[in-house]
Amino acid sequence: MVSRVYQWSIHSSKPKDVQPSAAALADLARRQAIPDTRDNTGRLLGDPPPGRSALDRKRAKMEQEHADD
Numbered sequence: 001m002v003s004r005v006y007q008w009s010i011h012s013s014k015p016k017d018v019q020p021s022a023a024a025l026a027d028l029a030r031r032q033a034i035p036d037t038r039d040n041t042g043r044l045l046g047d048p049p050p051g052r053s054a055l056d057r058k059r060a061k062m063e064q065e066h067a068d069d
Helices: 004-011 022-033 039-047 052-067
Strands: none
Touching: none
């Protein structure tokens, strides 16, 4: 007997001609360029990577607003 989830995963395959967008590739390159400074505990407990926390995004937004002035 085969479970329904396994049957679904066998029959649902994505098309091979799907390509990621340029924005997705740029975001991937940006994330890979930032070194991961988290320790093992941070990784295990789910701390966000450097530059991805809510505080980092808020600081970046504030810096951008001040640069526009």
